[in-house]
Amino acid sequence: MNIDNLVQNITPELFERLQYGAATGKWPDGTPLSDEQKQQTVQLVMLYQAKVAQSNEQFTIGANGEMVQKTKAQLQKEFNSDNEIARFSEHDL
Template identity: 70%
Template sequence: MNVDQLIQSITPDVYERLQYGASTGKWPDGTPLSEEQKAQTMQLVMLYQSKVLKSDEQFTIGADGELVQKSKKELKEQFKPENEIARFSENDL
């Protein structure tokens, strides 16, 4: 099985588990990852993001294989008030 076949065989559920492991250093059941598992999990997450998700979200790996970084202007545009779903204040409770 080559890398592309491996990445295409990863389901969204498995990707979420891999992402959790890469970000926390342990599997969802609490089992810690070895150093080798951490490295391999991070590589799989990055490959999946670039080849399957093709995300343009900040700090993910884009389709070009590069880290997606947005300027302050781009982020402000993305998070404009008219793009909000809801806004609450602490007094609304």
């Protein structure tokens, strides 16, 4: 299996486990990752983010393998979308 097929077959649940392992150095059940597993887990997370995930996070890995950093204006524009439920001013409260 080539790397593209491997990444395309990662489920969202598996991706969450990989992210957890990369962030904490442990699997969700508490088992520590070896140094080799840590390196491979981080690589898989980065590949998945670059090739599959459509993330709205500030820092991600782009399809070209480089880090993508959104500006403050881009983040504000995303957060000021039609997803607002209500907006209050201090006089309304």
